[in-house]
Amino acid sequence: MAEKIYSKPSLREKIGYGFGDMSSSMFWKIFSYYLPFFYSNIFGLSLADAGVLLLITKLYDAVSDPVMGVIADRTRTKWGRYRPYLLWVAIPFALIGVLTFTTPDKSYTFKLVYAYLSYILMMTAYTAINVPYGAMLGVITPSSKEKTVFSSFRMFFAYAGSFIALVIFEPLLKFFKGISVSDPRAVAHSWEYSMIVIGAICAVLFILCFLMTKERVMDTSASSRSSRRSVLNDLKSLVSNGPWWILLTVAVGVLLFNSVRGGVAAYYFKDVIGLGAIYTCGIFLAVGEVSNMIGVALAVPVSDFMGKKNTYMLALAITIIFSIVIGFLPQTKSGLWFLMGLQILISAAAGITFPLLWSMFADIADWSENRTGVVSTGLIFSSSSMAQKFGAAFGSALILWVLAAYGYDTSEGAVQSAASINGLKAMMSWIPAVGAAIALIAMRFYPLTEKKMAEVSASLAVKRGDGQSA
Secondary structure (H helix, E strand, O other), X not given: OOOEEOOOOOHHHHHXXXXXXXXXXXXXXXXXXXXHHHHHXXXXXXXXXXXXXHHHHHHHHHHHHHXXXXXXXXXXXXXXXXXXXXXXXXXXXXXXXXXXXXXXXXXXHHHHXXXXXXXXXXXXXXXXXXXHXXXXXXXXXXXXXXXXXXXXXXXXXXHHHHHHHHHHHHHHHHHHHHHOOOOOOHHHHHHHHHHHHHHHHHHXXXXXXXXXXXXXXXXXXXXHHOOOOOHHHHHHHHHOOHHXXXXXXXXXXXXXXXXXXXXXXXXXXXXXXXXXXXOOHHHHHHHHHHHHHHHXXXXXXXXXXXXXXXXXXXXXXXXXXXXXXXXXXXXXXXXXXXXXXXXXXXXXXXXXXXXXHHHHXXXXXXXXXXXXXXXXXXXXXXXXXXXXXXXXXXXXXXXHHHHHHOOOOOOOOOOOOHHHHXXXXXXXXXXXXXXXXXXXXXXXXXXXXXXXXXXXXXXXXXHHOEEOOO
């Protein structure tokens, strides 16, 4: 069999691939950090209704991910299997995001139905563009090491996008509220107009990602070429994939950690720290994104030295310890500065984990193909997105349910009870630490070491007839 020689990806292509998650993350962080607050304090839903809404819509979204993965695996165009969706869905993705943050001036029942419909549409669009985008990592290069580099570019740009979104979002809210100050619905409109700005940026970034990248690894297996390829066989292969189950558990734990900690920050700064704080929630979150970027930059050199698994476990241990420490900080000026220091350390450690997570899902896709002969990269990557959304769904709903259980008062200018304050503190410290602990325990059993993946890559090179230029 003649060897296929793959061109080495350029820096331009790595940057272009990063633009995709830069776009996704701008929306994802706004939704994760501000949507619970928006639904309860701006849109006007009760805490209980908002919690059920976030849970149901995100569970639907999580279940839809494997469906999109199966569809993407079977897509055939001149641009490849996964890349075309970046072009097709970019503009709908942005438009529906704006609709999600639009508050209709209607009855409570109408608004509740509208919230369900708009958020389900948003999650559908997110799945339709983000699942194929993630799966591209499996076909953009055959090299496991290059996949880690691409994953690091992806996560670096993701955190850069998150930083930009978090830095500009609150100023945008204030700006649009200020120019329509005479409008009785100025606050609600400011959220809608701010998302128009964010959505336009996101659409452009996904289109650039499409234009600057390409798929190199083509599916040449007989089973994959057949139009009668069985979805049931793909699912059976996935369910029997031990490393997939382990990494799925890790992803759920990590996203539970991030969604609870990030989603409660707006409440925490409003009611625990107060408006007279030495820095704002936006600054706190933005500093976290910069620290995430530092962690991403460390991921490749540290994992080259320690291995992906050991690096991941060390980073998780750091996040657990320092998260617990937050629960003991005094509400003083020095305590606030200490909180910022812990935010930097925790976020840097978290930043190390995400490129490694995506790189390990790419390794699992190769391991599965080598074991079964079936290429199901889209299905495997969609499972990772599904895990994130399960974690985010329970995390977002948990925030609102815990607030309701502690008697949190959503009325304007309310002074919260001691019980509500304790609930907010718990959600900034030990509750997210539990999610990270779940991930740490699961990662202990992950079997695909660097040595194992070198064997898999060599075996696949023979089966594919690949000549890999790593």
